[in-house]
Structures are given as structure tokens and as C-alpha cells.
Amino acid sequence: MKLLILPLLVAGVSAGEWTTRVFSGPDGQGDYLDVTDYVPDLLAANFDNVIESVQQTGMWMYYENTDYNLQSGRVYWVHGIDIAVNFPSDYIDMCSSLRFAGSPYYVNEDSWTVYEGTAFSGSEYYGNYDSATFENLAGKVSSLILTGVSPWTIYSRENFLGESLCVFPNTDHDTGADGSVLDFGIFPDMSALNISDNSIYSVQKGCWSKVVVTTSKLKVDGRLKNGAWGHIDL
Numbered sequence: 001m002k003l004l005i006l007p008l009l010v011a012g013v014s015a016g017e018w019t020t021r022v023f024s025g026p027d028g029q030g031d032y033l034d035v036t037d038y039v040p041d042l043l044a045a046n047f048d049n050v051i052e053s054v055q056q057t058g059m060w061m062y063y064e065n066t067d068y069n070l071q072s073g074r075v076y077w078v079h080g081i082d083i084a085v086n087f088p089s090d091y092i093d094m095c096s097s098l099r100f101a102g103s104p105y106y107v108n109e110d111s112w113t114v115y116e117g118t119a120f121s122g123s124e125y126y127g128n129y130d131s132a133t134f135e136n137l138a139g140k141v142s143s144l145i146l147t148g149v150s151p152w153t154i155y156s157r158e159n160f161l162g163e164s165l166c167v168f169p170n171t172d173h174d175t176g177a178d179g180s181v182l183d184f185g186i187f188p189d190m191s192a193l194n195i196s197d198n199s200i201y202s203v204q205k206g207c208w209s210k211v212v213v214t215t216s217k218l219k220v221d222g223r224l225k226n227g228a229w230g231h232i233d234l
Helices: none
Strands: 002-004 020-023 032-035 053-063 075-086 097-101 111-115 124-127 143-147 152-157 161-167 172-175 181-187 202-205 222-224 227-231
Touching (some): 020 097, 053 181, 075 222
Antiparallel strands (some): 020 032, 222 227
């Protein structure tokens, strides 16, 4: 499990097959940058505030400010399998940092990531198995992304205690041309789970609660069989 306390990166983490090629022009034109890892400041890569289109696999979030909107700002997200997307006019040339959600090693591995801010901003805590605590993010969770096919049970106290809620990664499902799939549960704030902000303290793999979240697809700017894309208004 990795804990990211910004602006530091975890050394050696690789996105595996989860990659994005970002372009300075629409329709995959202009200069481009291949990214396979978190980038907290695109200025260091000479690609700050120039992204207009992307071609990618996985779920990637594109933030207006450095350090994944540690300072509040806009976010544009794209998920899919070999999907190409043009950013809308309000979101072109705005990205200063970016990162992916999910396992850094296996596409569609069962995993969870909790974020300190709404819209997947700020510090994160990631895991692919039970976690009795979120350590520095305990009681500070404002958004959540699940990947894979397994449900997870979240708890209002550490050590799998308190009130519980079963959550499935079933808000989004992508199918690639080769038959590969990606599954997500995307919750940009805690109201999407009908719980209070900053109320998650631990998580356990499987459905161990009588209360199951009823979810609906995330509002998007566009959706295809192999992915979707959009912005989050909170």
C-alpha cells in the first residue's frame, strides 16, 4: 500500500500498462509527452498548461494546479482502453499536474484509493487489500475511486468498526477492442455514497455490510464502449 503525502512521489512506482500520451493540440496533434507515472508539476516536463487532447489507457485525472490541486482548482478526468479525447474549450491549456487511479502494476486489479479532497484532489492513500487505518488520511477522506470487480466495505471507525457500507466498482465499465475490460466505482465526493464528508476510517475487501450503496453512472461529457470523459462540478 502506498501513502502519498504531497508533493513527494513514491519512488519506483510505475503505471505498467496504464499510460497517457498528452498532446499540445486537438485530435492528437502538436507536441506530445508520454506519461506512465504521477506528475506533480508539468512545468518540470516543459508541458505546463498546454494539454488539449489525450490518448490513454486507464483512468487519469488532469488537474488545474500543481500537486493534484493541493490548491483548489478544476479537474478533467478520462478513463478507458486506448481512448482518444479532445478536452473542451474550458479545459484546454489548463493542466499543471496529472496522475492515474488504480493499481500501478495490473490493469483492472481490485483496488481502492481514497483522496483528501473532493474530485480526487490532494493527498491520497491506496491499497489492494484490507486496511484497518488510512494513517494520515484517517477521518480526512472526501472522495473515492475503486477499480476491478470486488466490492469493498468501508467503516466509520478504524479497525473495521463503527457503521459500515458496502460499495461496488459499478459506476463505469469499459470494453476494449481486444475484449479487455476496466471497471470503476467513481465517487467524487461523499454525498455520492450518502454519507458525511471525512467519515471513512478503514476498508475491508468483500461485502460485509447489510447496507449496500445504490450507484448510478457518473455524469459525463462523453461516453463510448471503450471509455468516458468529463469534468466534475462540486
